[in-house]
Amino acid sequence: MTTCKVCSLNSEHPGISVDTAGLCNLCRLDIAGDLLVNYRYTSNVFHEFQHEKPNPDAPYDCLFMYSGGKDSTYMLDKFVNEYGKRVLAYTFDVPFESTHAADNIRLAREKIAADFVLDSDDVNIKKVMREVFNRPAPARPGSYLDEKLPCASCRTFFVLRAILHAFREGIPYVAMCADPQQILTMESNVREVVRGFYQSFGDRLTDEVFRGELEQVLFAEDDELPKIVFPFIAMRHEYDPDQIVAELKAKGLYESSPLETHCTLFPLLNYYAFKHWDCMFYKLNAASHVRAVKRSATGTERSTFSIKFPQVLNIVEIEEQLRRVTLQIAAGEGDRGEHLRELVSIFRGFDADEAAARFVAESFVDMPKVAADVGIRLP
Ligand SMILES: [Zn+2]
Structure with a gap:
């Protein structure tokens, strides 16, 4: 190695x-070529979307995937009030997310002239997560972002729910506020998203969790299928999180919370990455942060990711500590109080304040409970 x-x-x-x-x-930026092709494609689709005339046959110009977080609230406001689009704001209630975004969604419903729909499917999204976590070890050497497969599968599940919703109602575009890293695992072509899910999960499970409906997407004509637009990727050079928050607050569209959303599977995602790929869940983000700091003399480069990394971060050491504690908790070994102390100090090292570090640390020691609830087997 x-x-x-x-x-x-x-x-x-x-x-x-x-x-x-x-x-x-x-x-060495070997993947820059792939990224450029993707960026060019998504920029073109976004440009086409912005200049598209309203379709008289469809009630909406786009289905907008709305989480209630700052990025999607900002973009929803822009779509409706700046681009003048007729928007169906679609929120999928992810059962693993303890969300602090409910207040933002309420504000958006009051102040933004869009229609809102809330979707959920606890039984089937849990079935998919059980399958990802409990299946045998993935094939080596694996490909880019494989250590995040459970996270990507959850997202793909509800993206497919949104695609089906748009498909049924004849809505021509689906808008997603994904960040540049996500686009590498997220196909822009809906048929490819569907194919990818069939490939990962097989015909039986796919037809079961989507009640056979996805098959229609595979065999539909191109012009019957919605296209995916990634507004943040098309506008990536303008991304400024502080300005976004300031603008939203000025419009009364945002109530800030230090822990905007927290995924209750986060500890299990780390367990998965350690168990199969010997790395922590946020390894690529941490590495890209270190790369950016080493590249820029000032070290103040912006990151679009939700966890902030301190200027000098010893990834190798922190990862080793987190590995030991995570695997111990999964195996039911060690002392809860000691785990808590160690985890709090690890997350303090990630620039979290005391309360946030404690919150995440507690979610780690509770990992066996969450696993049992979803039906995920620990060793
Ligand atoms: Zn490197």
């Missing part, structure tokens, strides 16, 4: 190779 001398990613990490000079393919 070789470790990249810039960002600390190692050669065993899915999708990563380290050359003889000690640089990984991300630090």
Whole structure:
């Protein structure tokens, strides 16, 4: 195993190779070509969407995937009030998210002239997560972002629910506020998203959790299918989270919370990444932060990710600590109080304040409870 001398990613990490000079393919930017193709495609679709005339046959110009977080609230307001689109704001209630976004959704419903719909399917999204976590070890060497497969599968599940909703109602576009890293695992073509799910989960489970409806998407004509637009990726150079929050507050559209959303599966996502890929869940984000800091002399580069990383972060050491505690908790070993103390100090190292660090630490020691509730087997 070789470790990249810039960002600390190692050669065993899915999708990563380290050359003889000690640089990984991300630090060498080997994937820049793929990214550019994706960016060009998404920019073109977004441009086409912005200039599209309203379709008289459809009640809406787009279905907008609305989480209630700051990014999607900001963009929803822009779609309706700046671009003049007729928007169906679609929120999927993810059962694993303890959400503090409900207040923002209420404000948006009062102040933004869109229609709102709330969707949920606890039974089937849990079935999918059980399958991802409980299946045998994934094939080696794996590809980029494989260590985040459970997280990506959850997102793909509700993206497919949204696509089906748009498909049924003849809505031509589905808008998603994904960040640039997500687009590498998120296909822009809806048929490819559907195919990818069939490939990962097989015909039987896919037809079961989507009640056979997805098959119609595979065999539909191109012009019957919605297109996915990624507004933040098309406008990536303008992304400024502080300005977004300031603008939303001025419009009375945002009630800030330090923990905007928290996924109760976060500890299990780390367990999955350690168990199968020997890395923590946020490894790529941490590595990309280190890369950005080492590249820019000032070290003040912005990150679009939800966890902030301190300027000097010893990833290798923190990851080792987190690995030990996570695997102990999963195995039912060790002392709860000691785990809590150690976890709080780890998350303090991620720039979290005391309350946030404690909140996340407690979710880690509660991992066996969450696993039992969803039906995920621990060793
Ligand atoms: Zn590197």
